[in-house]
Amino acid sequence: MKQLIEFLKTTVMGGLFVLLPVLLLYLLLSEALGLIVALAGPIADLFPKGTFDKIKHPVAVGLILIMGASFLIGLALRSENGRRLGRWIERMVLGRLPVYKALKSLTTGFAEAEKDGAFKTAVLNSTGGEREIVYIIEDHGDGQYTVLLPWAPAAFSGFVKVVNQNRLEILDANLGDVSRVLSHWGVGIRELLEKKTTDVGSSVDPSEDVSGKGVRR
Numbered sequence: 001m002k003q004l005i006e007f008l009k010t011t012v013m014g015g016l017f018v019l020l021p022v023l024l025l026y027l028l029l030s031e032a033l034g035l036i037v038a039l040a041g042p043i044a045d046l047f048p049k050g051t052f053d054k055i056k057h058p059v060a061v062g063l064i065l066i067m068g069a070s071f072l073i074g075l076a077l078r079s080e081n082g083r084r085l086g087r088w089i090e091r092m093v094l095g096r097l098p099v100y101k102a103l104k105s106l107t108t109g110f111a112e113a114e115k116d117g118a119f120k121t122a123v124l125n126s127t128g129g130e131r132e133i134v135y136i137i138e139d140h141g142d143g144q145y146t147v148l149l150p151w152a153p154a155a156f157s158g159f160v161k162v163v164n165q166n167r168l169e170i171l172d173a174n175l176g177d178v179s180r181v182l183s184h185w186g187v188g189i190r191e192l193l194e195k196k197t198t199d200v201g202s203s204v205d206p207s208e209d210v211s212g213k214g215v216r217r
Contacts, residue, residue, distance in 0.1 A: 033059045040065040121171040121178045122147070123193070124163060133178060133189065136168065152186055155179035171195060 040062030044052050055061050076082035120136040124147060138146040143165050150158040156179065171178070172195040181188040 036062045043069050119175060121173050123169045123171060125167050150182055152182045155182040
């Protein structure tokens, strides 16, 4: 009887370890597909009413709308007049929205690890020898930095702290690289740490201003 119970327990646990990641992946994909449709909504509203009422593949259409709008905006920004207009809109309208700078820094951080104005990934060194993956959110200009200590697997939730720059090392990785590792409960951190890291003082522009507040997210 005991052997039967042990057999059932190990079999169920083995299957559970396979099934849970699959279910989590399904939930993440469902959220991502729903987000695509939601983001495409304002673009679809620019078309005549009823244009998309009978579509059978809303995710595909939403993705096409987002890519098409991005292409047209990017094309417009290639001209001097378009860049001038874009800078004016950002300065006079978007830049005054509290969340805009943070979102811009976040999206830029996914594309490039070292680009100015982007959230940067770093290693926070503690006095006890532990090392933690963090996002640099804001430079205070006095040797202090606001950082987010993310949780796993929720890569963009965690605690916000203010730390000295001598405790930080910039990682040669963008937000996408780090969030992917955190979403897998830390699998792959060794490869991230093997990449070249530099002192934060030589990698972060002291005049850089990215949004962040000293509160728990």
